[in-house]
Amino acid sequence: MRVAVVGATGAVGSTILGIMRERGFPADEVVPFASPRSAGRRIDHGDGELTVRALAEDAVDGFELALFSAGSAISAEWAPRFAQAGAVVVDNSSYWRMKDDVPLVVAEVNPEALRSHRGIVANPNCSTMQMVVALAPIRASAGIERLVVSTYQSVSGTGQRAVEELHEQTAAIVEAQ
Known part of the structure; x- marks a missing residue:
């Protein structure tokens, strides 16, 4: 199996x-893109070692699996090409x-949704993914009519620029005190 990892140099990639x-993932070749x-x-x-490649039109052929963690703009443009x-x-x-x-899949909760994919599978955000794994057995045995959830997301999920901006803003506040 030939696997592309798009966003390979970021935290998630x-x-x-x-x-x-x-885990010894059974890939014959892993190609990192960034x-x-x-x-x-x-x-x-x-x-x-693996050599990181830039995304290019001639680079998308021959992959059985492409794992994307490069942000929405990259996914919008390149996921359909792969x-x-x-x-x-x-x-x-x-x-x-x-x-x-596009099926929204959490493997432990709705693996059957994978059967309906047309080439692209999405996963929920990290808070949702963890929560639905815990809620699935409750829903199956007792049902859930309504759920109200508040989460606080990490700035790092937005990317390196957001982390740097938070650092600069925090430093400015501390210096002003």
Whole structure:
């Protein structure tokens, strides 16, 4: 199996690569993709190294699986290209989550939804994913009529620029005191 990891140099992408390595994911080839500024960078993977590639039209062919964690804009543009080239895309961004023709899947809760995919599968955000795993047995045995939930999301989920902005804002507040 040939696997693309899109967003491979980010926090989530590097975690995906690490878990694949630790668990011996059965891939014949893993190809990391990231921004053009990261292209050519070498990253450790298993007993060797992988060379990061930039996304390009001629780079999407030949993958059976593409794992996306590069943000909504990248997913909107590139996930359909990988899917049209034959890959099953699993997207971690928010872009595909509310699309009627894209299954929103939590493997422990609704794995049957995978049967209806048309090349792209979305997953919910981290808070929702954890919550529905815990709620599924309650719903199955007793039912749930209504649920009101408040969550507080980490700024890091928005990306490195948001973390830097938070750092700058926090420093400005501290300096003003």
